[in-house]
Amino acid sequence: MLHPRPVGRLADRSRCFTPQQKKDPLQKNGTTRTLHTVKDADGAVTSRVRRTVLPSGLRIVTEQMAGSRSASIGVWVDVGSRDETPALHGCSHFLEHLLFKGTAERSAMDISIALDAVGGEFNAFTTKEYTVFHARVLDEDLGTAVDVLGDMVTASTITELDVEAERDVILDEIAMHDDDPDDVVHNLFAHQAWGDSPLGRPIAGTEESITAMTRGQIHRFYRRHYRPENMVVSVAGNVDHAAVVRQVRAAFGREGFLEGEATPLTPQQTEKARRVQPGEARTVRQQEQVNLVLGVKGLTRTDPRRYALGVLNTALGGGTSSRLFQEVREVRGLAYSVYSFASHHADAGVVGVSVGCLPGKYDAVLETVRAELAKVAESGITAEELERGKGQLKGGLVLGLEDSGSRMSRIGKAELVYDELLTIDEVVRRIEAVTLEDVSLLAAELFSQPELLAVVGPTR
Numbered sequence: 506m507l508h509p510r511p512v513g514r515l516a517d518r519s520r521c522f523t524p525q526q527k528k529d530p531l532q533k534n535g536t537t538r539t540l541h542t543v544k545d546a547d548g549a550v551t552s553r554v555r556r557t558v559l560p561s562g563l564r565i566v567t568e569q570m571a572g573s574r575s576a577s578i579g580v581w582v583d584v585g586s587r588d589e590t591p592a593l594h595g596c597s598h599f600l601e602h603l604l605f606k607g608t609a610e611r612s613a614m615d616i617s618i619a620l621d622a623v624g625g626e627f628n629a630f631t632t633k634e635y636t637v638f639h640a641r642v643l644d645e646d647l648g649t650a651v652d653v654l655g656d657m658v659t660a661s662t663i664t665e666l667d668v669e670a671e672r673d674v675i676l677d678e679i680a681m682h683d684d685d686p687d688d689v690v691h692n693l694f695a696h697q698a699w700g701d702s703p704l705g706r707p708i709a710g711t712e713e714s715i716t717a718m719t720r721g722q723i724h725r726f727y728r729r730h731y732r733p734e735n736m737v738v739s740v741a742g743n744v745d746h747a748a749v750v751r752q753v754r755a756a757f758g759r760e761g762f763l764e765g766e767a768t769p770l771t772p773q774q775t776e777k778a779r780r781v782q783p784g785e786a787r788t789v790r791q792q793e794q795v796n797l798v799l800g801v802k803g804l805t806r807t808d809p810r811r812y813a814l815g816v817l818n819t820a821l822g823g824g825t826s827s828r829l830f831q832e833v834r835e836v837r838g839l840a841y842s843v844y845s846f847a848s849h850h851a852d853a854g855v856v857g858v859s860v861g862c863l864p865g866k867y868d869a870v871l872e873t874v875r876a877e878l879a880k881v882a883e884s885g886i887t888a889e890e891l892e893r894g895k896g897q898l899k900g901g902l903v904l905g906l907e908d909s910g911s912r913m914s915r916i917g918k919a920e921l922v923y924d925e926l927l928t929i930d931e932v933v934r935r936i937e938a939v940t941l942e943d944v945s946l947l948a949a950e951l952f953s954q955p956e957l958l959a960v961v962g963p964t965r
Contacts, residue, residue: 534766535560537746541928554916554926555746559754561763562734566916567749568741570909576647576742577913579639580658581921583737584730586710587633587703587850594703595710596718596726598631599675603723604638605629606667608660611653619653627653631708634850635921641910644743648752651740655756658731668720676716679709686796686961687861693788694798694959698781698855733763739917742909778805779853783955795867795962799874800857801954806849807923812935813943814847814856814951819894820886820944821845821877822858826893828877829858839870851922856951864963871958882952885945898936903929 532538536558543552553569586597606613620627620640627640627650638658640650682688692707699705709715738757740749757763781802804811822829822845833843840862847856858878862870886894905911906929919926927935 532556532558534558534562537750540566540926543928553746556920557746557750559733559750559763560766562732562766563753563757563763564737564920565746565750565753566737566739566920567744567746568912568916569744569746570742570912573743573909574644575641575909576644576650576740576744577639577641577909578647578650578654578738578740579637579913579917580654581737581739581917582636582638582658582731583634583735583921584636585632585634586706586708588730589703589706589726592714593718593722593726594706594714595675595708596723597636598709599671599715599718600663600723600727601629601631601636601638602671602675603663603667604657604661606664606671607662608656609662610656610660616653616657619649623649625650633704633708637914637917639910639913647740647742647744647749651738651749651752652756655753656759658736659757659762660759661727663720663724663727665720668723672715672718675709676712679712679715682707682709686790686792686794687859689788689790690796690798690959690961691859693786693961694800694855694857694957697784697786697957697959698800698802699779699853700782704850704853733757737917737921739913739920741912741916778802778808781853781855781957783957785958785960787959788961789964790961791963792961793863794861795864795960796859796861797867797871797961798857798859798957798959799871799878800855800957801951803847803854803856803951804849805852805854807851808849808854810943810947811847811849813939813947815898815936816891816894816939817881817886817944817948818845818847818856819897820890821881823894824897828881828890829874832877833860833870833873837869837873839866839873843874855957857957867960867962878952881948883949885941885948888941891939891941891944895936895939899933902932902936 538556540554540556542550545551549571551571555567557565559565584597586595589596605616607616611619620642623642623646625640625642625646629636629638638654640654642650696705738753754763804814819827821827822843824830827845829843829845833839834841840860843858843860845856845858848854858874860870860874906915916926
């Protein structure tokens with residue numbers, strides 16, 4: 506499964522760790538720390554986050570959730586499509602598929618049966634910067650999920666037969682995405698922004714790259730990137746941290762995977778957002794609609810202004826009350842689907858607007874979107890929009906973290922790709938701290954930049 510494009514909301518709201526609980530690069534391998542504890546009014550613990558770093562460098566982060574009967578586990582691997590050479594374009598996603606095909610202990614059917622038999626849910630996805638394998642089960646069946654995922658990611662056989670069978674599946678998936686103009690226009694937009702670089706290429710690869718890739722190339726990529734120091738195991742729900750650590754040691758210890766010692770973690774550095782290439786890219790397709798994405802350079806994922814951008818994005822095109830939805834759809838009736846988005850990477854980012862419309866309305870849509878971006882660049886947003894945007898972000902944050910799967914994703918992503926793990930209360934405080942001036946200054950900076958435009962549709 507791919508995560509090929511952003512969604513129309515604050516993309517980084519899954520961050521967690523208060524300032525005094527930043528990831529400590531001096532935490533020694535083989536040690537455990539409590540990162541934060543949340544108690545209710547009566548003093549009872551409602552949530553506790555703990556982290557263990559094994560001697561091998563594998564990180565295990567858990568969140569104990571009072572009252573939950575489920576448990577979710579994610580294995581987060583620090584490799585994605587931007588880590589690929591041209592010859593390996595699509596390898597991360599190809600490998601994600603292959604790890605479900607079997608190990609020395611389990612066939613593909615055995616893997617499916619193990620979690621189906623306990624009513625579990627499991628899947629995986631690949632992004633430009635990381636790959637995640639995840640499962641959700643009853644708390645009493647967590648050991649099964651840990652064992653299955655540990656076996657998959659550390660001991661996959663990746664046979665020639667499996668590679669050839671899955672190659673056809675990947676090619677079919679690429680064809681499916683090529684049939685979706687929304688996928689095509691977002692891939693075209695990324696290519697316009699970053700060119701023929703790993704960040705500008707589609708996650709799944711191309712028909713040419715997947716057809717040419719060999720079993721040997723994929724296996725070497727697997728062994729190079731799927732290493733303990735490159736992984737985080739995150740678990741949330743009705744769990745005991747010490748028990749989870751024991752389960753992970755057993756499940757991931759196959760074939761000496763956890764042997765040896767790793768170099769202690771070094772803190773990630775926030776980098777200035779890389780440049781994007783302004784301009785226009787078009788793909789002609791004889792279809793009923795025109796799909797377009799109009800955007801500018803955005804922020805990196807650790808930029809402190811991301812909370813202001815979240816509020817701005819919400820006011821601009823994050824819901825049915827947003828400016829773009831109201832003006833483009835409700836007032837002018839120019840399009841059915843319109844939204845804005847903010848996409849963040851370690852050293853890059855874009856902010857954009859996505860619209861699908863009839864070919865005859867393309868010019869009016871583009872003119873209207875540009876006019877709204879110019880207005881917000883000149884005048885910012887209103888006090889009412891500021892409060893509504895904050896409320897939407899806070900509500901989405903809290904409501905989105907009521908199940909163990911969301912909590913697992915929150916702590917796993919924070920541990921793997923960010924420099925701190927904020928509590929939910931701290932994220933809410935940072936959203937609340939955003940001012941009209943913050944949003945106005947950011948809007949003026951962003952939307953005064955040269956624009957990027959990607960268009961997919963019939964000739965005009």
